[in-house]
Structures are given as structure tokens and as C-alpha cells.
Amino acid sequence: MEKADIGLIGLGVMGANLALNIAEKGYRVAVYNRTTEKTHEFHENAGELKDRIIPCDTLEQLVGSIRAPRPIILMIKAGDPVDQEIKALKPLLMRDDIIIDAGNANFHDTVRRLNSLAADDPTFVGMGVSGGEEGARHGPSIMVGGTKEAYDRISPVLTAIAAKYQGEPCCALLGPDGAGHFVKTIHNGIEYADMQMIAEIYGILRDGLGLSAPAIGSVFSKWNDGPLNSYLIEITAKVLLAVDPDTGKAAVDVILDSAGQKGTGRWSAIEAQMLGVPATGIEAAVAARSLSALKAERQVAEKxxxxxGTALSPEDRARFIDDLEQGLLAGKIAAYAQGFAVMAAASKEYQWDLPLATIARIWRAGCIIRSQFLDVIAEAFDKGSPENLLLAPAFIERMTKGSAALRTVVSTAALSGLPVPALSAALSYFDSYRQARGTANLIQAQRDFFGAHGFKRLDREGDFHGPWSDIGA
Structure with a gap:
């Protein structure tokens, strides 16, 4: 039997669809799942792609079915299961073989795993994959971290299965060791912020303006034809227009308002804090999901x-809905600006030299946060390296207009008791960022008063302490 070009372990939703994608692109793939029955069921249901799939009952059979040097994708639960799989594979593999972790791994684990390999061990690649079930099957965005030699060996398969934007594969080597998984983590953090801001606008339309789910869906559908054009706006419209077959109600109205999370959003917020980079939109979105889980407490608090929240009665309803559109766009820009600022800081901290323009480009198709203005972000980085996207000329005009609308949205919501934590965080971030003289001078005075931490002066160099003893410090 002809050997496979690549192997894949883990036939859950993502793994199964990725394997079908590989086979559809003309490559032979050997597959293995811990549950043997699932492996053979997958093979039997592969239809016309069946001949390009080799089902394996053991890891030994999997390794023996792949042409050397053997690349093997792990599409399994992050954490200890990955370590256990690597431990089981290492004795079966050669030096030039490649273990590819394509799950949502913490990049610190990726760095640790790569560093733990000996000279004669197979190499290790951390690969972020975005796009969900549909992306895995028809073309995801792929963010790779590893050596150039390893990437060169696997890139023909990866670029073939990746999403394409105007013919360009949404796949790239972004840096060594944990770079790929770090970028995927920040991608997910931006995704959290984007989704939360959309949900907040939905809440204003539902609870403030009293619109039904289908009516809100029509608003989002219209917005998707404008500057907000993106995958998340598109699916939001579809979700809001869907009908529950059991009750005949809008599907969204029968769903419990308690959002789940798998950890990548929290990781992105933590990494931003560790790097000292404000990512307030992401942090607010993570906190909002945690608060949503407190359903019982929220029911008591409502009593x-x-x-x-109170109903809104804007003098010009159409204009207010336009403000919601422009305010959401401004919030979205702020979230992307924060995410790219975190990646820029990590690039320096870990000496990754992350290609920020390339990252924007490989997010243009396949991934969850694909949107119209990623091209604008890529162009901004191509023209230079702005300290922050808010300083890029292409975004100054957008934020000047959008921030006014965002201010209207946030203030109106606050006065009406409608929660908009992520949109509020975006506005505060924007206002703080553009304020040349802030209020941290008072904080420095307080720190020096109680802890003698010292401070810098505006009028001379050096470190100083205040005259607090003169006032009874």
C-alpha cells in the first residue's frame, strides 16, 4: 500500500474535518484515534475520499504508514493529553520526524515541549488553527511556530489546506517555538472582545429599543454590507434570523444566557498583563463571560x-442605530489595536520578530475574526511599524468619526442601565491613550507617600521624593 504523506491523531470534530481537508487536496493521510471504532467509522464514512485515508489501530501502525520524514498532527485536547501523546510517539519516531500540535495550546507549554526534546528526538511544531469546524474542513487560517526547516517540509500540505484570500494561502511561519500558539491565543482574545461588543450592541437593540431578534438580525445583515463586514457580523445576522423548530420562537431567545470559555481568552488577558500592555477590551470580555455564568446570582440581584435597564427613546432612532454601527466599528478597531500591541510586545520580549503585516493577511480568510479592515491593518504595518494601530493614518480618520458615535452609545447605555463593559473599556482606552497628560502623577505621589517609591519630575532628571514629612507623613 502506498504510504501516507502525513499523519493525524484525534478524530474529533476538528481533527476529522482537517483529515478530510487534507485528503480532498490530494494528499494521503494516516489517521488514528484512541477509540478504534471511531477511526474505522470515520474511514467508512469518508465517501470518495476513503482511498486517500489510511485508518490505523495503533500508534505503531500509524508511524509505519507514513512516508519518512514523518509529520504527525495532534488534534487532541490541550494540556496533559498532548504530553502523554508525545511521550508515546517519541520512541517510534526518528530525528527528522515532526510532531505538530494543532490544538489550542498555551504557548508556554509549546516552548517547554520543544526545549525538552533531545538532539536525536523528532522536532516539534506549535500550530494555531482557526476557523472552527467549517474552517478545518474547507480552509482554516494556520499560524505556525517552529524552525524554518520543519516548516519547509510541511508547508506544501499546510498551504494546500489553508484558506485562500485572493489566491494567497492564509498560512505562514510566524516565528520559532511558541510564536504560532501565542498568535492564536491573541487571535482568540480579539475574538472574545469582538463577540462581546457585538452582544452588547444586540442588548441595546433588544432591551433598549425593544427590537425583536429577526429585526436585529436584519440590522446586522445590513451592517455586513458596510465597513463592519466580517464573519462574526455575518453569522450574528444568521443566528438572529434563525427559528427554533420546537417552539417557533427565534432560536436565540431560547438559549440560556451563560457563555462558555475554554481558556484562550483568559490566557490572552494574562499575557497582556504580564507584558504590561493594556488590553482592556479583551479583559472586559473575559470578565463578562465569567459574570454571565453567575446566572442564579444575577436573578437574585435583579430582584x-x-x-x-430602561427603554430608550432617541429623538432620531435611525441616527442612533447608525451610531451603534459606527460605535461598534470604533470598539472593534480598539480591540484589534490592543491585540496587535500585545503581539508587538511579545515579539520583542521573546525575540520572535513576529511579522505583524503577515499575521493580518493570514487572518483575512478562514479564521473567526476575518474582517474587511484586516487589509488596512496589513497596509499600515507595511508602511512602517506604528507604535499602536490607533496612530496609523488609516485608522485616525476612522476613530475620529467612530469614537464620537461610541461615546454616544456608551453614555446612552450607562444612563439607561444597559451593560456595555467591553465598549466602555474600548472608549476609556481610546480616551486614555490620546491624553498627553494623564492622572498617574497623583498615583505616583500616593505611592511615594505610603511606600517611598519615588517619582520622576517634569522639570528635571532624576528620582525624587515628595515633601510629605512637612505635612505629617
């Missing part, structure tokens, strides 16, 4: 504080 304790019954004033809640």
Missing part, C-alpha cells in the same frame, strides 16, 4: 435592584 434586589429592580430598576435594571
Amino acid at each position: 434586589a435592584y429592580p430598576s435594571g
Whole structure:
């Protein structure tokens, strides 16, 4: 039997669809799942792609079915299962073989795993994959971290299965060791912020303006034809227009308002904090998901504080809806600016030399946060390296207009008791970032008062302490 070009371990939703994608692009793929029955069921249901798939009952059979040097993709649960799989594979593989972790791994684990390999061990690649089930099957965005030699050996398969934007594969080597998984983590952090801001606008339209789910869906559908054009706006419209077959109600209206999370959003917020980079939109989105899980407490609190959100009566309803559109766009820009600022800081901290323009380009198709203005972001980095996207000329005009609308949205929501934590965070970030003289001078005075931490002066160089003893410090 002809040997496979690549192997894949883990036939869950993502793994199974990725294997079918590989086979469809003309490559032979050997597959293995811990549950043997699932492996053979997958093979039997592969239809016309069946002949390009080799089902394997053991890891030994999997390794023996792949042409050397053997690349093997792990599409399994992050954490200890990956370590266990690597431990089981290492004795079966040669020096030039490649283990590719394509799950949502913490980049610190990726760095550790690569560093733990000996000279004669197979090499290790950390690969972020975005696009969900549909992306895995028809073309995801692929973010790779590893050596150039390893990438060169696997890139023919990866670029073939990746999403294409105007013919260009949405796949790239972004740097060594954990770079790929770090970029995927920040991608997910931006995704959290984007989704939360969309949900907040939905809440204003639902609770503030009293619109039904289908009516809100029509608003989002219209917005998707404009500057907000993106995958998340597109699917939001579709979700809101969907009908629950059991009740005949809007599907979204029968869903419990408690959002799940798998950890990547928290990781992105933590890494931003560790790097000292403000990512307030991401942090607010993570906190909002955690708060959403407190359903029972929120029900009690609603009875304790019954004033809640109140209906809005804007003088010009159409104009206010336009403000919602422009405000959402401004919030979205702020979230991307924060995410790219975190990646820029990590690039320096870990000496990765992340290609930020390339990252924007490989996010243009396949991934969850693909949107119209990623081209604009790529062009901004091509023209230089702005300290922050908010300083890129292409975004100054957008934010000047959008921030005014965002201010209207946030203030209106706050006065009406409608929660908009991520949009509020985006506005505060923008206002703080553009304020040349802030208020941290008072904080420095307080720190020096109680802890003698010292401070810098505006009028001379050096470190100084205040005259606090003169006032009874």
C-alpha cells in the first residue's frame, strides 16, 4: 500500500474535518484515534475520499504508514493529553520526524515541549488553527511556530489546506517555538472582545429599543454590507434570523444566557498583563463571560435592584442605530489595536520578530475574526511599524468619526442601565491613550507617600521624593 504523506491523531470534530481537508487536496493521510471504532467509522464514512485515508489501530501502525520524514498532527485536547501523546510517539519516531500540535495550546507549554526534546528526538511544531469546524474542513487560517526547516517540509500540505484570500494561502511561519500558539491565543482574545461588543450592541437593540431578534438580525445583515463586514457580523445576522423548530420562537431567545470559555481568552488577558500592555477590551470580555455564568446570582440581584435597564427613546432612532454601527466599528478597531500591541510586545520580549503585516493577511480568510479592515491593518504595518494601530493614518480618520458615535452609545447605555463593559473599556482606552497628560502623577505621589517609591519630575532628571514629612507623613 502506498504510504501516507502525513499523519493525524484525534478524530474529533476538528481533527476529522482537517483529515478530510487534507485528503480532498490530494494528499494521503494516516489517521488514528484512541477509540478504534471511531477511526474505522470515520474511514467508512469518508465517501470518495476513503482511498486517500489510511485508518490505523495503533500508534505503531500509524508511524509505519507514513512516508519518512514523518509529520504527525495532534488534534487532541490541550494540556496533559498532548504530553502523554508525545511521550508515546517519541520512541517510534526518528530525528527528522515532526510532531505538530494543532490544538489550542498555551504557548508556554509549546516552548517547554520543544526545549525538552533531545538532539536525536523528532522536532516539534506549535500550530494555531482557526476557523472552527467549517474552517478545518474547507480552509482554516494556520499560524505556525517552529524552525524554518520543519516548516519547509510541511508547508506544501499546510498551504494546500489553508484558506485562500485572493489566491494567497492564509498560512505562514510566524516565528520559532511558541510564536504560532501565542498568535492564536491573541487571535482568540480579539475574538472574545469582538463577540462581546457585538452582544452588547444586540442588548441595546433588544432591551433598549425593544427590537425583536429577526429585526436585529436584519440590522446586522445590513451592517455586513458596510465597513463592519466580517464573519462574526455575518453569522450574528444568521443566528438572529434563525427559528427554533420546537417552539417557533427565534432560536436565540431560547438559549440560556451563560457563555462558555475554554481558556484562550483568559490566557490572552494574562499575557497582556504580564507584558504590561493594556488590553482592556479583551479583559472586559473575559470578565463578562465569567459574570454571565453567575446566572442564579444575577436573578437574585435583579430582584434586589429592580430598576435594571430602561427603554430608550432617541429623538432620531435611525441616527442612533447608525451610531451603534459606527460605535461598534470604533470598539472593534480598539480591540484589534490592543491585540496587535500585545503581539508587538511579545515579539520583542521573546525575540520572535513576529511579522505583524503577515499575521493580518493570514487572518483575512478562514479564521473567526476575518474582517474587511484586516487589509488596512496589513497596509499600515507595511508602511512602517506604528507604535499602536490607533496612530496609523488609516485608522485616525476612522476613530475620529467612530469614537464620537461610541461615546454616544456608551453614555446612552450607562444612563439607561444597559451593560456595555467591553465598549466602555474600548472608549476609556481610546480616551486614555490620546491624553498627553494623564492622572498617574497623583498615583505616583500616593505611592511615594505610603511606600517611598519615588517619582520622576517634569522639570528635571532624576528620582525624587515628595515633601510629605512637612505635612505629617
